[in-house]
Structure formats: structure tokens, C-alpha cells
Amino acid sequence: MTDIESDHTDEAQPPGHRTGEGPVPGDPNIMTSLVRGLAVIQAFSRESAAVTISQISQKTGIPRAAVRRCLYTLRALGFADTEDGRQYVLRPRILVLGHAHLGSxxxxxxxxxxxxxxxxxxxxxxxxxxxxxxxxxxxxxxxxxxxxxxxxxxxxxxxxxxxxxxxxxxxxxxxxxxxxxxxxxxxxxxxxxxxxxxxxxxxxxxxxxxxxxxxxxxxxxxxxxxxxxxxxxxxxxxxxxxxxxxxxxxxxxxxxxxxxxxxxxxxxxxxxxxxx
CATH class of the missing domain: 3.30.450.40 (GAF domain)
Structure with a gap:
């Protein structure tokens, strides 16, 4: 089974982010793509500022194909970047997400x-x-x-x-x-x-x-x-x-x-x- 195929198979059961509380398994109102996107963002840390797709997949439990799409989207929106196509980093623009909440x-x-x-x-x-x-x-x-x-x-x-x-x-x-x-x-x-x-x-x-x-x-x-x-x-x-x-x-x-x-x-x- 390819990464893409396994990713779609997994779609029905959104993963819980391993570093915190996850969504209720099987809840039809949960937007899996959003859950995954947030989990990918949280996979970055002070100790792991630059991470690979495989490292994020291992840390979050999200299939590599889904991680790749999340990173592609974050990069397209200006929230993440990569110089070598292997290691990804968050760009300063990501701060607007947290600061918007804290400022409110x-x-x-x-x-x-x-x-x-x-x-x-x-x-x-x-x-x-x-x-x-x-x-x-x-x-x-x-x-x-x-x-x-x-x-x-x-x-x-x-x-x-x-x-x-x-x-x-x-x-x-x-x-x-x-x-x-x-x-x-x-x-x-x-x-x-x-x-x-x-x-x-x-x-x-x-x-x-x-x-x-x-x-x-x-x-x-x-x-x-x-x-x-x-x-x-x-x-x-x-x-x-x-x-x-x-x-x-x-x-x-x-x-x-x-x-x-x-x-x-x-x-x-x-x-x-x-x-x-």
C-alpha cells in the first residue's frame, strides 16, 4: 500500500496529537485535516526547530503523505519553509496565530x-x-x-x-x-x-x-x-x-x-x- 493510499485509509479515524489531548475517536464533526495541520505545527519545538517529514510522522502518528501535504499547505501560506526539501522550519508568520489569540x-x-x-x-x-x-x-x-x-x-x-x-x-x-x-x-x-x-x-x-x-x-x-x-x-x-x-x-x-x-x-x- 502506498503512502497516499494508507493516508486515505486512515482518514476516518483522526489521530490524537501525542503531546496533548486528542479528539474523540470517530466523532463525525471533527475536521481531520485541521487536526492534522495543528498537530504538525505543534511537532516543531525549541529543541526541534528543523524537522523532517519522517520525524513529524513519528512524533504525531500521522502518515507521511498527510504530513507532506500539511507542510506543503503551510509553506504555500507562508507559515513554513524548507531550503533543502528535507528539513522544514516554521517561519515568523506562524506567530500571528498565537499572538492573535493572546492579544484578544x-x-x-x-x-x-x-x-x-x-x-x-x-x-x-x-x-x-x-x-x-x-x-x-x-x-x-x-x-x-x-x-x-x-x-x-x-x-x-x-x-x-x-x-x-x-x-x-x-x-x-x-x-x-x-x-x-x-x-x-x-x-x-x-x-x-x-x-x-x-x-x-x-x-x-x-x-x-x-x-x-x-x-x-x-x-x-x-x-x-x-x-x-x-x-x-x-x-x-x-x-x-x-x-x-x-x-x-x-x-x-x-x-x-x-x-x-x-x-x-x-x-x-x-x-x-x-x-x-
Whole structure:
């Protein structure tokens, strides 16, 4: 059977993207071509910026012939390109897809000028993030200096449990959901300070819930401290989180609690007015 023939045979059962939740198998309302196109786009990453048809096929489970057509379409629309006909890369135009969504979020639009004003005043980096699956996604950011080896920007993702913003958001989720999320955690010793087991992580999240803020002291990267607070709607839902990150040499944990926390809470209260 050729690639083309196998692709058409597979058409009736749209594949679920292996890196996230897939569609309900057999749902006649699912547009298979769209599912595949989105899966192909998500197959690109910081670690795999240039990929081949075979690599995408292996990663997504989509037949090579279908991957080839997706890439052909993305290239024709200006979203992807290839120089050698073998390895494909996404072009900057792909950013309009994500930025159009992020820019449509009222909270993100309201937060950006506020973050910039605070960042300029304190000369520290501020960010706003939401929970998406087991990650946080940055939806607004004001950086006065690069404080991590990772280049964070709007749209960047980090594992929620290993970030201050993720922990304040998880602290406000229902207990059953929180336990389910914690059961999926794969622990990575980013530094010697990183929490290494579920019991310690659960205890820390409960402490965050009680105090209303989270401090990450060099758990994700040596030399980086961050503090975060939730942005809570009138009904008590934490829709987003606000944080400041700084070099450990600039701010101690005590400095963050005494100096930064009141400003964060004031900004979060302002932003909560457009979060509900």
C-alpha cells in the first residue's frame, strides 16, 4: 500500500496529537485535516526547530503523505519553509496565530502597560501567565533584563509545578484535580534546591494556598528567585497569576515578601477587575 493510499485509509479515524489531548475517536464533526495541520505545527519545538517529514510522522502518528501535504499547505501560506526539501522550519508568520489569540484576551491587554510601568519603576521583570494543561503559558511580560538562560516571551511555556505562578494557580484548583495533576508530575532536579517528591510538592502548594503567594528560591534555575500571586475573580476563581523574577543577588526572600509582595497584590487586585 502506498503512502497516499494508507493516508486515505486512515482518514476516518483522526489521530490524537501525542503531546496533548486528542479528539474523540470517530466523532463525525471533527475536521481531520485541521487536526492534522495543528498537530504538525505543534511537532516543531525549541529543541526541534528543523524537522523532517519522517520525524513529524513519528512524533504525531500521522502518515507521511498527510504530513507532506500539511507542510506543503503551510509553506504555500507562508507559515513554513524548507531550503533543502528535507528539513522544514516554521517561519515568523506562524506567530500571528498565537499572538492573535493572546492579544484578544482582555486581561493580557490590560496587564501589559501595568507590567511595563511596574518593571520600569522597580527595574525587575514581571510576568502574567495562565494555566494550560500541566504548563503555564506567558500571556504578558515586561522584562528589564534577562534573568534566565531560557529566553521567556509571550507564548512561552514552563511546567506549572516548577514555577511560582504555576503553584499559585494549582493552589486554587479543587483538591481532586490538584491531586490528579500532581500524580502526573515527572520530577526533574533542575537545581539542588528543586523539590524532588510529591509529598513535599503537595505540602508546598498547601502552604501557598494558605499564604496567598508563592516564592521559588532557585528551584528552576540557580540565581533566580521569583514571587507570584493569583489574580482572582469575584467568585474566587484564579484565572491567572502575576509574578516578579529577580537575580538572587539583587533580592533576598525577605526583600521579596516585604517589598515586592505588596506591589504584586496591589497590581493583582487591579487586574482582577477585568479578569471576571
Amino acid at each position: 484576551i482582555p486581561l493580557a491587554r490590560a496587564a501589559q502597560p501595568l507590567l511595563r510601568r511596574i518593571a520600569d519603576t522597580l527595574q525587575e521583570s514581571y510576568s502574567l501567565a495562565i494555566l494550560d494543561g500541566d504548563d503555564i503559558v506567558y500571556v504578558a511580560r515586561a522584562s528589564v533584563s534577562r534573568i534566565m538562560t531560557i529566553d521567556l516571551h509571550v507564548g512561552s511555556r514552563l511546567p506549572a509545578v516548577f514555577t511560582s505562578m504555576g503553584r499559585v494557580l494549582l493552589a486554587h484548583r479543587p483538591e481532586a484535580e490538584r491531586d490528579e495533576r500532581l500524580a502526573r508530575v515527572v520530577f526533574h532536579p533542575f537545581t539542588a534546591h528543586t523539590i524532588r517528591d510529591v509529598a513535599a510538592l503537595r505540602a508546598e502548594i498547601l502552604r501557598v494556598r494558605a499564604s496567598g503567594y508563592s516564592i521559588m528560591d532557585q528551584e528552576l534555575e540557580l540565581g533566580l528567585r521569583s514571587i507570584a500571586v493569583p489574580i482572582v475573580t469575584p467568585d474566587g476563581t484564579a484565572t491567572a497569576a502575576l509574578n516578579v523574577g529577580a537575580h538572587a543577588s539583587r533580592l533576598s526572600v525577605t526583600d521579596m515578601v516585604e517589598t515586592i509582595l505588596p506591589l504584586l497584590r496591589e497590581a493583582a487586585a487591579e487586574l482582577s477587575l477585568c479578569a471576571g
